[in-house]
Amino acid sequence: MAKRYVTYGLVGLTVATMALAGCSSTPSPSPSSEAPGAPEVVTIYGTPTGNEGSQWEASWQAWAAANNIDIQYTGDRDFTTNISTKIQGNSLPDIAVFPQPGLMKSVIQTGKVQPLDPTTLATLQQNFSADWQAYGTVDGQQYAVPLDASAKGYIWYSPSAFEQWGVTVPKTWDDLMTLTDTIQQKVSGPVWCAGFNSGDSSGWPGTDQIAEYLLSASGGDVYDQWVSGDVKFTDQPVADAFSALGKLWLDPKYVNAGFGGVDTINSTAFGDVAIPLANGQCALTNQATFLEASFADAKTAAGTTPKVAPDGDIWAFMMPPVAGTQSVVGGGDFAVAFTSSPAVQKVMNYLASGDYANSLITVSGATFITANKGVDVSKEADPLLAQAIQTLTDTNTTFRFGAGDTMPSVVQQAWWKGTVDWLNGASQTSVLSQIQASWADA
Amino acid sequence: MTVTPVSRSTRHVHHTHRTLSSPWATMGAIIIAAVWTVPTLGLFVSSWRPANQITTSGWWTFFAHPEVTVDNYTTTMNFVSSRITVAQSLVNSLTITIPATVIPIMLALMAAYALAWIDFRGRHVLFVAIFSLQIVPLQMLLVPLLRLYSGGVEIGGTQIIPSFPANSLGSGFAQVWITHTMSALPLATFMLHNALASIPVDIMEAAQIDGAGHGQIFRRLALPLAMPTIASYAIFQFLWVWNDLLVATIFTSGRNAPVTKILADLSGVHGQQWYLLTAGTFVAIIVPLIVFFALQRFFVRGLLAGATKG
Numbered sequence: 118m119a120k121r122y123v124t125y126g127l128v129g130l131t132v133a134t135m136a137l138a139g140c141s142s143t144p145s146p147s148p149s150s151e152a153p154g155a156p157e158v159v160t161i162y163g164t165p166t167g168n169e170g171s172q173w174e175a176s177w178q179a180w181a182a183a184n185n186i187d188i189q190y191t192g193d194r195d196f197t198t199n200i201s202t203k204i205q206g207n208s209l210p211d212i213a214v215f216p217q218p219g220l221m222k223s224v225i226q227t228g229k230v231q232p233l234d235p236t237t238l239a240t241l242q243q244n245f246s247a248d249w250q251a252y253g254t255v256d257g258q259q260y261a262v263p264l265d266a267s268a269k270g271y272i273w274y275s276p277s278a279f280e281q282w283g284v285t286v287p288k289t290w291d292d293l294m295t296l297t298d299t300i301q302q303k304v305s306g307p308v309w310c311a312g313f314n315s316g317d318s319s320g321w322p323g324t325d326q327i328a329e330y331l332l333s334a335s336g337g338d339v340y341d342q343w344v345s346g347d348v349k350f351t352d353q354p355v356a357d358a359f360s361a362l363g364k365l366w367l368d369p370k371y372v373n374a375g376f377g378g379v380d381t382i383n384s385t386a387f388g389d390v391a392i393p394l395a396n397g398q399c400a401l402t403n404q405a406t407f408l409e410a411s412f413a414d415a416k417t418a419a420g421t422t423p424k425v426a427p428d429g430d431i432w433a434f435m436m437p438p439v440a441g442t443q444s445v446v447g448g449g450d451f452a453v454a455f456t457s458s459p460a461v462q463k464v465m466n467y468l469a470s471g472d473y474a475n476s477l478i479t480v481s482g483a484t485f486i487t488a489n490k491g492v493d494v495s496k497e498a499d500p501l502l503a504q505a506i507q508t509l510t511d512t513n514t515t516f517r518f519g520a521g522d523t524m525p526s527v528v529q530q531a532w533w534k535g536t537v538d539w540l541n542g543a544s545q546t547s548v549l550s551q552i553q554a555s556w557a558d559a
Numbered sequence: 560m561t562v563t564p565v566s567r568s569t570r571h572v573h574h575t576h577r578t579l580s581s582p583w584a585t586m587g588a589i590i591i592a593a594v595w596t597v598p599t600l601g602l603f604v605s606s607w608r609p610a611n612q613i614t615t616s617g618w619w620t621f622f623a624h625p626e627v628t629v630d631n632y633t634t635t636m637n638f639v640s641s642r643i644t645v646a647q648s649l650v651n652s653l654t655i656t657i658p659a660t661v662i663p664i665m666l667a668l669m670a671a672y673a674l675a676w677i678d679f680r681g682r683h684v685l686f687v688a689i690f691s692l693q694i695v696p697l698q699m700l701l702v703p704l705l706r707l708y709s710g711g712v713e714i715g716g717t718q719i720i721p722s723f724p725a726n727s728l729g730s731g732f733a734q735v736w737i738t739h740t741m742s743a744l745p746l747a748t749f750m751l752h753n754a755l756a757s758i759p760v761d762i763m764e765a766a767q768i769d770g771a772g773h774g775q776i777f778r779r780l781a782l783p784l785a786m787p788t789i790a791s792y793a794i795f796q797f798l799w800v801w802n803d804l805l806v807a808t809i810f811t812s813g814r815n816a817p818v819t820k821i822l823a824d825l826s827g828v829h830g831q832q833w834y835l836l837t838a839g840t841f842v843a844i845i846v847p848l849i850v851f852f853a854l855q856r857f858f859v860r861g862l863l864a865g866a867t868k869g
Contacts, residue, residue: 160812166824167640167832174642191641191813194823199808206705 156187163214166192172483261451271433307374310399312385320533328520334439374399444515531555606837631838641813652817659739667747754788790857
C-alpha cells in the first residue's frame, strides 16, 4: 500500500513539475507577439559565460530596453562545437557571435546566414576598416559585424627602470634590439623573460610573437598567403621571423630573466612572467593586454602591488614595427544573423554603431576594447586600453587575426609543439619542415 | 534435480559471505574506501579555504594553518550566468531531472511487462531490437533530434508531428525531457524486463486463475515486485540526468540551464576562478546525495537484479 502511494506521489510530482515548467516558460515566447507593447525577443548565442557573459549583456541592456527588444543571451563555453550541431539540426539562434573568423566563414558557406541589410551594411562600412570588413565577407557579400576586439603584441616594461637607465621606448624593431643590448650592459644579466607553458597548448605565446614579427616585417599580403598555406613555413619570411626572435630567445645573454636559462622558457607558465617584471628582475616581456590582470597578484621589490600606468611601476608599448607602419595581431568576436526580422536587423545595426562601441568600453568592471572608429576613446578609463583602441581604430594600422587561430588546428598544434621543440634545442630548419609537414593532414 | 543447484548456490553464498567478512577483507575495504574518499575530502576542505590559499598551497596545509571562510559558498550562490543564479539553476535541474526520471520508468515498465508476460508474435525479436538500441551513442542523436524539434515530421505535405514553438534556442524543458527519455528507454526496458520476467510463473498463473486481467496484475503484482529494480534504476537515471551537461547545453536556452551548465561557467572564460568549483561541487551534489541515501537500500538489491537471474 505504502509503495503504491510512493508511485502515485512520484507521478503526481512529475505532472506538477511539468505543469509548473509549462506555466513559467510559455508566457515569455508566444503571447509576446500579440500583446501590444510587449518586447520582441531576439536570441543571441555566443562564447562568454559567467561574469564575461553578464558584461556582454550589460553592454546592450540599456539600448534594448529603450527600443523595446528583449535580447536573450545564452553563453556556451563549447560554442565552437555546439554551433555546428545546432546548424545541422536547424535549431538556430537569431544572432550568433563567433570568436574566430575561420569557423564563421565555413558557417556562412552553409547558406543559412543572412547577409547584412543595407542600413547595417552602411553603418559597418562607415565604422570599420577594410581589414575588419574582409573577415566577414564571403563571395563579395558582407555578413558579419565585429562586436569587440583584442590586441596582442604588447611589450611590458617598467617606466621607472627605463628612467633610471636613461632609455626610452623604441620606435622600430632595430631600436628594440639596441635597447636590449643597452639594458643588458646596464644590468649585466638577462633582459627578457618569457613563459610558453600553457598545458596542452604550450608554445602559443611564442607562435603569437612569430606572427607579430612576420606581419610587421613582410606585410599583410604575405601574412594572408602564409595563413592560407600558400607561403610555406620553410619559406624565407617565416625563417626570417624565427631567426629574428631566435636572437632573443635562444641567447642565454638575453633570457630568461628571473627564471634561469633558455630551457626555463618552456617550463614557465605564461602568466608568471608578471612576477619578475614586477619585482625588477626582468626588464621586458611580450604578452597581450590581459597580462595586466596578473600584476594584481605580483609584488614590486618594495613589496607593494605594482601600479600599472605610464608613469607607474609597469606599463606597455606595442611591438614596434620592423618595417613600414604599425601592425597589430589580435582577435575579435563577430556577430552574424540567422534570421532577418526587423528587430534582429535593428540589433545588428546597433552592434555596428559607435553608440554600441561606447557602451561596450564603459561596461563597469570589464576590459573590452573595440576597433569601431565611431568610438569616443575619451570614455575609456584605463589608459592602456585607450591606447589599444587608438591603435586599432587608426586608419594606418594593419590588423590581422592571430595566424595560429586562423590556420587549421592540426597546423596550429604542430606549430605550438615545434616552437617548444625549437627552444629545447631542435634545429630551426628541422622544426620548420616538421611544422610544414602538418599541412598534409589539414 | 532441482535441489542440487540450490544447495550448491547456498554453499557458495555462505563461502562468499565468510570470505567477505574476514578481518583482512574488512581492512582492505576500509583502506580502499579511505583512498577513494581522499580527493573528495580534499575538495571539501578546499571549499572552506580563502581563495588565495586554495590557489597557492595544497589543501592538507589547512590542518597546519586552519583558516575558514564561507566566501566561496556565498560567491557561488550569488553567481549569475545568463541571468540566472545558482539557486535558480538548481530548481531548473530538479525540473529537468524529475520528469526525465519518471517518464522513462513509466514507459519502460509498461513495455517490459508486455514483453515479459503478454504473448505476441515477434516479442523476442522486438526485445532484442530495443536493447540493441543501447549501442547508439547519445551524441549521434543530437542532430536528428534538433531537426525533429525544429521542423517536426512531415510526410507528403501532412504534418505528422508538429514542431515545437520555436524560441530557436530551445522551448522550455520539453526537448530535454524527451531527449533524456529516448536515450534512457533501451536500458530501462532491459533492466525492468529482467526484473518482471523473474517473477515465478506460478504466481502469475494463480492471479490469472483468480480472474485478474493484465491491468490488475500489472498494478497489484508486477509493480510491487519490481520495486527494488525500479528504485535502483531511478537512482541511476536521476544521477545521470542530474550530472548531464551535453544534452542540457544543446537543448536548453540560457534561463532554463541546469546547475551543471552554470557550474561549468563558474570558473570563468579563462578558468581564472577555478577555486570556486570546490564550493560549487558541493552545492551541486547535495541533491544527488539525498536521493542516493533515501533509495540506497534498494540500490545493491537492484544491482544484483540482473546478475543473479537463473
